Amino acid sequence: xxxxxxxxxxxxxxxxxxxxxxxxxxxxxxxxxxxxxxxxxxxxxxxxxxxxxxxxxxxxxxxxxxxxxxxxxxxxxxxxxxxxxxxxxxxxxxxxxxxxxxxxxxxxxxxxxxxxxxxxxxxxxxxxxxxxxxxxxxxxxxxxxxxxxxxxxxxxxxxxxxxxxxxxxxxxxxxxxxxxxxxxx
Amino acid sequence: xxxxxxxxxxxxxxxxxxxxxxxxxxxxxxxxxxxxxxxxxxxxxxxxxxxxxxxxxxxxxxxxxxxxxxxxxxxxxxxxxxxxxxxxxxxxxxxxxxxxxxxxxxxxxxxxxxxxxxxxxxxxxxxxxxxxxxxxxxxxxxxxxxxxxxxxxxxxxxxxxxxxxxxxxxxxxxxxxxxxxxxxxxxxxxxxxxxxxxxxxxxxxxxxxxxxxxxxxxxxxxxxxxxxxxxxxxxxxxxxxxxxxxxxxxxxxxxxxxxxxxxxxxxxxxxxxxxxxxxxxxxxxxxxxxxxxxxxxxxxxxxxxxxxxxxxxxxxxxxxxxxxxxxxxxxxxxxxxxxxxxxxxxxxxxxxxxxxxxxxxxxxxxxxxxxxxxxxxxxxxxxxxxxxxxxxxxxxxxxxxxxxxxxxxxxxxxxxxxxxxxxxxxxxxxxxxxxxxxxxxxxxxxxxxxxxxxxxxxxxxxxxxxxxxxxxxxxxxxxxxxxxxxxxxxxxxxxxxxxxxxxxxxxxxxxxxxxxxxxxxxxxxxxxxxxxxxxxxxxxxxxxxxxxxxxxxxxxxxxxxxxxxxxxxxxxxxxxxxxx
Numbered sequence: 094x095x096x097x098x099x100x101x102x103x104x105x106x107x108x109x110x111x112x113x114x115x116x117x118x119x120x121x122x123x124x125x126x127x128x129x130x131x132x133x134x135x136x137x138x139x140x141x142x143x144x145x146x147x148x149x150x151x152x153x154x155x156x157x158x159x160x161x162x163x164x165x166x167x168x169x170x171x172x173x174x175x176x177x178x179x180x181x182x183x184x185x186x187x188x189x190x191x192x193x194x195x196x197x198x199x200x201x202x203x204x205x206x207x208x209x210x211x212x213x214x215x216x217x218x219x220x221x222x223x224x225x226x227x228x229x230x231x232x233x234x235x236x237x238x239x240x241x242x243x244x245x246x247x248x249x250x251x252x253x254x255x256x257x258x259x260x261x262x263x264x265x266x267x268x269x270x271x272x273x274x275x276x277x278x
Numbered sequence: 279x280x281x282x283x284x285x286x287x288x289x290x291x292x293x294x295x296x297x298x299x300x301x302x303x304x305x306x307x308x309x310x311x312x313x314x315x316x317x318x319x320x321x322x323x324x325x326x327x328x329x330x331x332x333x334x335x336x337x338x339x340x341x342x343x344x345x346x347x348x349x350x351x352x353x354x355x356x357x358x359x360x361x362x363x364x365x366x367x368x369x370x371x372x373x374x375x376x377x378x379x380x381x382x383x384x385x386x387x388x389x390x391x392x393x394x395x396x397x398x399x400x401x402x403x404x405x406x407x408x409x410x411x412x413x414x415x416x417x418x419x420x421x422x423x424x425x426x427x428x429x430x431x432x433x434x435x436x437x438x439x440x441x442x443x444x445x446x447x448x449x450x451x452x453x454x455x456x457x458x459x460x461x462x463x464x465x466x467x468x469x470x471x472x473x474x475x476x477x478x479x480x481x482x483x484x485x486x487x488x489x490x491x492x493x494x495x496x497x498x499x500x501x502x503x504x505x506x507x508x509x510x511x512x513x514x515x516x517x518x519x520x521x522x523x524x525x526x527x528x529x530x531x532x533x534x535x536x537x538x539x540x541x542x543x544x545x546x547x548x549x550x551x552x553x554x555x556x557x558x559x560x561x562x563x564x565x566x567x568x569x570x571x572x573x574x575x576x577x578x579x580x581x582x583x584x585x586x587x588x589x590x591x592x593x594x595x596x597x598x599x600x601x602x603x604x605x606x607x608x609x610x611x612x613x614x615x616x617x618x619x620x621x622x623x624x625x626x627x628x629x630x631x632x633x634x635x636x637x638x639x640x641x642x643x644x645x646x647x648x649x650x651x652x653x654x655x656x657x658x659x660x661x662x663x664x665x666x667x668x669x670x671x672x673x674x675x676x677x678x679x680x681x682x683x684x685x686x687x688x689x690x691x692x693x694x695x696x697x698x699x700x701x702x703x704x705x706x707x708x709x710x711x712x713x714x715x716x717x718x719x720x721x722x723x724x725x726x727x728x729x730x731x732x733x734x735x736x737x738x739x740x741x742x743x744x745x746x747x748x749x750x751x752x753x754x755x756x757x758x759x760x761x762x763x764x765x766x767x768x769x770x771x772x773x774x775x776x777x778x779x780x781x782x783x784x785x786x787x788x789x790x791x792x793x794x795x796x797x798x799x800x801x802x803x804x805x806x807x808x809x810x811x812x813x814x815x816x817x818x819x820x821x822x823x824x825x826x827x828x829x830x831x832x833x834x835x836x837x838x839x840x841x842x843x844x845x846x847x848x849x850x851x852x853x854x855x856x857x858x
Contacts (some may be wrong), residue, residue: 124339131338215334223490233296234328235335240296251298256435259292263726264489266327 096160103151115144118161121236122168128231129172131220135179139171146171158245165236166246169228176224218268226261229254282310287317291324434730436468439487439494442746444684450744451495458737466730482841484508488722493731495738498535498718500542505839510721511540515732523736531750535718543718544735549678549747550714550779551602552771553577553702557695559584559593559673568699570774574612577674577702584673587648594651595644597675599663601685602715603701605676606641606799611704613637618792624831627795627823629802630816638806638816645807670694676701678715679772680746680764698768700775714779717745748772790843791830794851794858795823825854 099117102110119140126136126143147167154163219227232238232246240258244251282290290307293299299307311318438455442448455468487494488508503509516524527545535545553568560567563584568576581595598605610617615637619626628634644650651672653662666672667686670693677685682698719735721728742749743763749755761769798819805815829850835843851858 127339128335213334213337215330216338219331219334221489230331231335234331235339240298252433253435255293255296255298256433258296260435260726262292262295262324262327264724265331266323267724269327269330 097156100151100154100156100160103148104154111148114147118164119144121161122164125165125231125236126168126172128235129169129228130175135175139168139175142174143168143171159242162238162242162245165232165238166248169246173224214269215265218265221268222261222264226257226264229257230261230265233258282306284314284317287311287314288320291317291321295324295328433464434466434727436466436493436725436727436730436734437491438468438470438731438734439491440470444746447744447746451738454738454741454744458734462733466727466733468734482506482839484720487720488724491722492725492727493719493721493734495546495717495719498543498545498716500535500537500540502839503542503720504537504540505837508723509542510723510725510728511542512544512721512732512735513539513541515728516541516544519736526751526753528750528752528755531716534714534716543720544732544739545716545718545750546739546742547745547747547749548714548716548776549602549680550772550775551600551676551701552679552682552775553674553699554677554682555580555674555697555699556584556670556672557697559670559694560697567697568702570700570771572699572702574702574704578612581674582649585648592648593671593673594666595649595673596651597663597667597672598645598650598652599659600676602678602713603676606796608701608704609641610637612702613640624827624835625791625795627820627827629795629799629820629823630813634816635812638803638812641803642807668693678746679748679775684746698771700771700778703778714776715747716750717747748776790847791835793847794826794854795819797851797858798822798855822854826850829853 099110099113103114122143123136123140126139127133130136130139143164147164154160158166219230222230228247229243232243233240238246240251240254243254247254287307287310290299290303294304294307311321440448440451442451452470455470459467484503484506485508487496488506528548531545531548532541534548535541535543555567557567560580563586565580565583568580584593585595586593596605607618615633617628617631617634619628641650645652651663651666653659664686667675675686679698682696683691686692719731719738721731721735725731739749739751740754742751743754743757743760748769749760754760755769764772802812802815802819806812830846833846835846838846848858
């Protein structure tokens with residue numbers, strides 16, 4: 094089934110077409126979500142919500158961007174929602190912890206297991222970037238999207254995408270060279 | 279003109295990796311690279327980095343999906359299909375329902391229209407609102423915060439942070455950002471965040487700020503910032519400026535922004551501590567307002583004369599709580615009490631002396647008689663002191679220059695007339711009881727565009743009249759604009775207050791070191807208030823202080839970061855007093 098037919102059938106409410114849409118894109122969207130959220134359960138939630146949201150609004154899809162770009166933008170929105178929710182929880186926890194003068198790790202227990210076993214300097218350094226810089230890096234180097242596509246997804250100018258990628262790469266380059274230098278010392 | 283500079287080559291290498299160079303630019307870059315080892319090495323480094331990023335991201339997804347197979351998204355999505363089918367069914371039902379409601383409403387409108395004999399003509403506004411047209415990506419919420427539009431790829435984007443609790447000050451800086459962007463729209467765009475920065479990381483305040491922003495304005499603490507290694511030394515930029523620019527800064531303020539010769543921030547403004555008084559209360563007691571060179575004895579006389587706690591309209595002399603002055607130290611200094619020796623690397627303290635006993639007893643008497651005001655332990659501290667000031671019961675209190683209205687009156691004018699004066703002169707002027715609050719512009723060591731940050735720093739310094747306190751540049755602080763904005767009398771008092779204030783580049787070190795000692799001294803004072811023997815209490819506090827300072831002595835405290843210093847202080851305090 095070609096993309097145009099798939100979209101038309103999805104817009105007409107054909108459930109088989111919806112299944113094809115999900116099967117075609119679910120895996121790549123899930124992998125994107127897992128990189129953004131670093132949490133399998135939350136990635137699952139984001140992708141499910143994204144497909145539900147896509148089905149609700151597929152009638153408004155006009156083909157100005159590719160289907161993949163359009164779906165990616167919805168997944169990213171869902172991830173942002175989860176990240177915001179998470180940030181609110183973290184802030185709440187911080188306040189409580191400050192109040193009772195305790196300092197406890199707030200990371201997901203599953204991630205702590207991974208961190209102990211996995212010593213991926215690059216990944217950890219990517220994680221230190223803010224959302225603003227991390228998302229373009231993931232879209233560019235994991236999703237292999239062009240600057241134009243990233244600009245469409247994030248609804249920003251191409252120059253801004255380049256500037257963010259540029260900043261992120263420089264921060265990663267400096268941080269990694271610093272860390273490597275420390276390792277040699 | 280086929281030659282490109284190394285700087286441009288670096289920028290083009292970045293652009294090339296994003297596929298953003300024209301064919302001609304690619305050729306020019308290739309030509310440059312063929313003859314430049316340095317740029318080739320930079321290109322290689324960037325290529326290696328990009329490969330590492332790709333490998334790392336692939337590895338991460340494989341690992342997460344392998345480790346949590348029960349949760350991964352590649353399972354048969356039967357449940358998801360069910361949800362989607364339900365959604366589609368609901369959409370169909372909704373469509374039918376909407377169509378039904380629409381027909382019904384049309385019928386009602388038609389009936390009403392006919393009844394009224396009016397012709398219903400849809401206006402353009404109605405058609406727009408009833409039939410919204412959406413962009414393909416516009417069905418979702420906005421993805422990012424509203425930000426400045428960048429038209430040209432050569433525009434430098436700067437992340438900047440400034441926060442003020444004063445709406446007026448925050449709005450003025452926001453307006454300056456917009457003006458700067460307008461002036462430099464083809465070269466630099468300053469993007470200001472609205473969120474409070476995330477400073478939960480291990481690196482401490484300056485590292486956290488430097489990781490999130492290219493540049494930021496905050497209170498100057500050159501020692502803390504320099505030791506964090508997170509900000510740039512601005513000396514080279516300063517020296518590259520014309521001497522008129524360099525000389526325009528008040529040299530004391532500029533020196534307070536240096537640490538071991540490095541210029542750690544560009545100072546913007548300074549707020550020395552000042553005394554605020556209730557002018558109406560003074561007038562009611564037939565008292566003259568203080569002069570700009572008043573002494574501590576005159577201060578004591580005024581706060582005593584204004585006190586009246588016997589009648590129905592109570593008034594108190596001086597508020598002990600302060601955000602700007604160590605008021606106990608001010609009172610000790612006024613009473614010629616020499617308990618602290620700050621001439622060496624370490625403070626030396628003499629607590630168990632007859633002079634200290636006399637001073638604490640004197641303070642206790644003044645508090646009992648209402649000359650000194652402090653909230654009682656059973657009251658909510660802030661509510662008690664702010665309502666006492668707002669209701670006009672307090673004669674004198676302290677704050678920072680420029681904050682006389684904001685501190686207790688929520689940025690509104692007080693309901694009674696207030697006046698300001700410098701902190702009164704004591705036998706030991708420029709004592710450790712008062713430090714100025716200085717704001718400076720820092721540039722992150724991670725910023726890719728420090729030059730653009732510097733341009734913006736200079737621009738802000740030129741317009742620092744919008745900030746609270748005295749502008750760091752004399753051309754601004756002596757300008758008629760600033761004087762008329764603040765008031766000629768006020769500016770004169772601010773200047774005297776500044777001249778009397780200790781302006782230094784390490785305002786926090788002694789404060790940090792003395793936190794436990796002040797805490798023990800405060801406990802002594804509380805115990806004296808309930809009738810304990812002063813000398814016995816002071817001897818105990820002296821023992822604790824001796825053990826504490828002996829514990830700190832082997833450390834090179836002057837080169838410890840604030841975070842490490844704080845940890846050492848706490849450890850030594852606990853060693854001396856386990857209940858600390």
